Amino acid sequence: MTDPCIAEFTKRIARIEKARAKGFGFEAEGTLGRSFYSRRMSRRKLDFPVVRPVLTALVLGIALKASLLFQLGIEAYEARVDDLLQGQGFDRVGGLLMQVDPLSAWTARQIVAFTQIGRG
Secondary structure: OOOHHHHHHHHHHHHHHHHHHOOOOOOOOOOOOHHHHHHHHHHHHHOOOOHHHHHHHHHHHHHHHHHHHHHHOHHHHHHHHHHHHHOOOHHHHHHHHHOOOHHHHHHHHHHHHHHHHHHO
16 A cells, blocks of 8 residues: 555656756745746747837837927928928938928827816
8 A cells, every 4th residue: 555645745756857857947836936037038039129129219209209399389390300301411311300290290289289288
């Protein structure tokens, strides 16, 4: 007759050896062991390192253009962009990037609407 504690112990040892063969270490219940970090690192490898900075630059660029549109007004803003487009070298590039696009115009309108609500 076998002891049930020994059978449970043998099952546990087999489970631990199987996990060790897969590269896991000792993991107590409720702790972050090697499997947590290995899963996390493999997930991180799948991320594209370029997407987040590009999206951040786009959002910040739109926010900058919208805030300038809000502060200067459309006529003054377009006059300054036209001056940039008449320039040389990087001034033209800046003029092309700072032209009013539908998303920045919409964002500027939302800022205007939000400030009108705040004034009351």
